[in-house]
Amino acid sequence: MNGLVILIPVALGLGLAGLAVFFWSLRHGQYDDMDGAALRILIDEDKPAEPDDDA
Amino acid sequence: MNAHAPALAGTPLPETRFSVPGMRCAGCIAKLETGLAAVPGIMSARVNFTAKRVTITHAATLAVPDLAAALAGLGFEAQALGGGLGDGLVAANDDSKYLLRCMAVAGFAAMNVMLLSVSVWSGADGPTRDLFHWLSAMIALPAVAYAGRPFFTSAWTALRHRRTNMDVPISIGVSLAAGLSLYETIIGGAHAYFDSAVMLLFFLLAGRWLDAVMRDRARDGVTALLRHTAPGALVQQPDGATAWMVAADLRPGMTMLVAAGERLAADGDIIAGRSHIDLSLLTGESVPVLAVAGDTALAGTINIDGPISVAITAAGADTGIADIARLMESAGQSRSRYVRIADRAARIYAPAVHTLALLSLAGWLIAGAGWHQSLLIAAAVLIITCPCALGPAVPAAQIVAAGTLMRAGVLVKDGSALERLAEADQVAFDKTGTLTLGRPQPLTLDGLSPAHKSLALALAQTSRHPLSAALRRALVAQGAVPAAIGDVTDVPGEGLSAQWQGVPISLGRSDDDGAALACALRVGDAPAIVIRFADPLRPDCAASIAELARLGLPASILSGDRAGAVAPVAHELGLAARADLSPQDKLAAIAAMKAGGARVLMVGDGLNDGPALAAGHVAMAPASASDASQNTADAVFLGDSLAPVAMAVRVARATAAIVRQNFVAAVAYNAIAVPLAIAGQVTPLVAALAMSGSSIIVVANALRLRGAAS
Numbered sequence: 001m002n003g004l005v006i007l008i009p010v011a012l013g014l015g016l017a018g019l020a021v022f023f024w025s026l027r028h029g030q031y032d033d034m035d036g037a038a039l040r041i042l043i044d045e046d047k048p049a050e051p052d053d054d055a
Numbered sequence: 056m057n058a059h060a061p062a063l064a065g066t067p068l069p070e071t072r073f074s075v076p077g078m079r080c081a082g083c084i085a086k087l088e089t090g091l092a093a094v095p096g097i098m099s100a101r102v103n104f105t106a107k108r109v110t111i112t113h114a115a116t117l118a119v120p121d122l123a124a125a126l127a128g129l130g131f132e133a134q135a136l137g138g139g140l141g142d143g144l145v146a147a148n149d150d151s152k153y154l155l156r157c158m159a160v161a162g163f164a165a166m167n168v169m170l171l172s173v174s175v176w177s178g179a180d181g182p183t184r185d186l187f188h189w190l191s192a193m194i195a196l197p198a199v200a201y202a203g204r205p206f207f208t209s210a211w212t213a214l215r216h217r218r219t220n221m222d223v224p225i226s227i228g229v230s231l232a233a234g235l236s237l238y239e240t241i242i243g244g245a246h247a248y249f250d251s252a253v254m255l256l257f258f259l260l261a262g263r264w265l266d267a268v269m270r271d272r273a274r275d276g277v278t279a280l281l282r283h284t285a286p287g288a289l290v291q292q293p294d295g296a297t298a299w300m301v302a303a304d305l306r307p308g309m310t311m312l313v314a315a316g317e318r319l320a321a322d323g324d325i326i327a328g329r330s331h332i333d334l335s336l337l338t339g340e341s342v343p344v345l346a347v348a349g350d351t352a353l354a355g356t357i358n359i360d361g362p363i364s365v366a367i368t369a370a371g372a373d374t375g376i377a378d379i380a381r382l383m384e385s386a387g388q389s390r391s392r393y394v395r396i397a398d399r400a401a402r403i404y405a406p407a408v409h410t411l412a413l414l415s416l417a418g419w420l421i422a423g424a425g426w427h428q429s430l431l432i433a434a435a436v437l438i439i440t441c442p443c444a445l446g447p448a449v450p451a452a453q454i455v456a457a458g459t460l461m462r463a464g465v466l467v468k469d470g471s472a473l474e475r476l477a478e479a480d481q482v483a484f485d486k487t488g489t490l491t492l493g494r495p496q497p498l499t500l501d502g503l504s505p506a507h508k509s510l511a512l513a514l515a516q517t518s519r520h521p522l523s524a525a526l527r528r529a530l531v532a533q534g535a536v537p538a539a540i541g542d543v544t545d546v547p548g549e550g551l552s553a554q555w556q557g558v559p560i561s562l563g564r565s566d567d568d569g570a571a572l573a574c575a576l577r578v579g580d581a582p583a584i585v586i587r588f589a590d591p592l593r594p595d596c597a598a599s600i601a602e603l604a605r606l607g608l609p610a611s612i613l614s615g616d617r618a619g620a621v622a623p624v625a626h627e628l629g630l631a632a633r634a635d636l637s638p639q640d641k642l643a644a645i646a647a648m649k650a651g652g653a654r655v656l657m658v659g660d661g662l663n664d665g666p667a668l669a670a671g672h673v674a675m676a677p678a679s680a681s682d683a684s685q686n687t688a689d690a691v692f693l694g695d696s697l698a699p700v701a702m703a704v705r706v707a708r709a710t711a712a713i714v715r716q717n718f719v720a721a722v723a724y725n726a727i728a729v730p731l732a733i734a735g736q737v738t739p740l741v742a743a744l745a746m747s748g749s750s751i752i753v754v755a756n757a758l759r760l761r762g763a764a765s
Contacts, residue, residue, distance in 0.1 A: 004186075012167060015163055016163070019159060023156065023159065033105045039081040041081075
């Protein structure tokens with residue numbers, strides 16, 4: 001029973017964290033361009049890397 | 056980066072979105088984003104490769120033509136997406152995101168409540184069980200309130216209009232299960248159905264979300280194909296200057312200057328110039344007609360060769376094109392009355408479920424059980440009959456089928472289109488642009504020597520005239536290499552002339568001005584070589600029509616072209632044909648077929664096919680069709696071949712078969728589960744197993760459609 005006091009909040013907390021991250025990624029357009037994301041990794045950038053913005 | 060930026064700080068910079076169908080690879084993404092960002096006035100550019108779009112953030116001083124020019128400078132053809140169309144797209148994607156958020160919450164709640172429920176089922180009792188029930192309630196109740204909204208609002212709307220739909224039993228079942236479980240929890244009872252309630256929501260939301268994703272994807276695909284030409288014209292001002300005006304501002308009495316290759320924005324009389332006019336999208340006429348001063352020119356037609364001045368006689372809502380739009384609108388109303396198969400099932404299913412639940416409640420009350428137990432059993436009946444498998448049954452099959460079709464080059468706009476496509480039992484084809492390619496091709500190039508071919512190619516590649524373009528395509532396909540020529544001049548309406556090793560050469564109008572399309576190549580004083588053109592049938596045309604016939608869809612031709620042009624095509628394909636049809640005639644022909652009990656699949660591309668496309672039971676258009684036709688059609692097929700039409704019908708039928716199997720599975724499952732529920736034998740564990748089991752079966756069955764297009 002004492003174990004549950006720790007384990008249940010941990011389990012729920014992890015689940016909620018996952019949900020929060022999913023909502024964040026959805027709001028920031030992480031799933032808007034699935035094919036493009038796969039291709040962007042192939043782009044050679046000669047100039048120094050730009051700060052990543054989510055515009 | 057830009058002089059305007061500080062002044063505009065604080066106010067959001069304008070964003071303009073362009074459709075760029077030409078992007079193909081990672082290199083294109085990099086080229087677009089870095090290339091555009093280097094243009095003065097453009098702050099940033101972001102490519103969405105999936106939707107083939109680029110969003111440009113720029114200074115307010117840059118207008119759409121400037122941005123399009125910047126894109127053209129990078130070598131990409133682009134069309135601005137704007138106005139109502141763009142807004143509609145954003146709203147639609149928000150809809151699927153809303154469903155996805157609801158689904159995520161329901162999924163989170165279902166997993167965690169299930170975690171707690173498993174312990175209860177494994178034998179936790181006393182204070183542990185009560186604690187777990189309370190925890191479940193704290194997770195499930197907010198989750199139901201959040202994730203259930205799509206169902207609650209839809210059910211409420213239906214009830215307010217004194218109708219019922221699938222969402223009514225879902226809403227009642229979920230609320231009753233959640234409410235009763237809360238009561239059980241408060242009195243320390245043994246069974247709580249929180250897990251069933253949230254799991255039900257999760258599976259149903261998965262079905263809804265799949266449906267929304269499918270619509271979004273198809274709409275993005277179709278939007279990328281559209282030309283989005285904002286119709287307008289260069290208008291001659293009283294002071295002699297010219298100004299570009301959008302179609303809505305054009306008025307009778309104005310004079311518009313239409314360059315070669317432009318589409319007319321208003322009806323009018325030609326007052327100067329001489330040119331061929333392409334009527335194919337408006338009337339189905341396959342051969343461009345020669346128009347000279349005094350002739351009438353109609354909005355929606357394309358001016359092919361020479362510049363013309365047109366005195367506007369009708370603009371906006373008075374043009375012939377606007378009449379077609381009105382016809383389309385009224386013809387499309389019959390299709391909006393189509394009831395989707397899931398809703399048809401709900402019409403029978405929902406009252407049956409309500410009656411069963413009420414009967415079990417009454418039965419157990421009469422049998423002497425208390426209110427509490429009777430309500431619990433009624434809730435179990437509602438939950439177990441709630442169409443958990445029915446929710447994903449239809450959309451799962453349809454999204455797999457739509458994905459299969461998309462890979463094979465057919466964009467299906469929504470699930471209802473697939474259902475109607477499966478029901479079609481007759482097919483009507485337009486001729487020009489649908490059965491045929493809608494663009495001229497040289498009949499034969501055998502009359503040309505290799506030297507002539509290279510001269511013809513050198514001349515043809517300097518012009519955008521449709522015949523030049525067709526000749527260039529055919530010659531390049533034969534491997535011809537352009538000769539070195541100089542002093543190329545292009546006289547609109549006459550042709551191209553140039554110098555080759557001191558010899559005057561020309562590619563221009565053929566003197567023998569017959570009905571057929573032709574051009575003549577003249578080298579020095581040698582006799583002219585006439586190259587004839589025709590609009591060929593699409594590849595696989597005969598095979599596709601034969602396959603459609605085998606599928607039980609006899610074909611016929613409804614054409615606006617002259618009888619003389621339709622007859623050879625009809626004869627070659629062995630089809631019944633009607634020619635010289637106006638848009639109203641085509642609409643009437645479809646209506647007559649419908650009155651005879653037929654469910655017509657209309658395949659057409661022109662503006663004149665619009666009303667018939669809207670009136671058909673289901674409609675398809677090639678990707679080369681006019682924007683209006685692609686918007687009206689239920690499915691758009693890519694490429695030159697006609698084979699996708701027959702394939703789409705085949706896949707739609709396979710989908711309908713899978714959906715039927717899923718329904719049968721759902722009914723069989725209910726036949727076993729409902730008596731158990733009425734008998735009061737359904738514990739939360741049984742409900743959970745039944746629900747997930749039936750959903751998995753349904754989705755697994757739908758996945759069989761993956762190979763349906765081959």
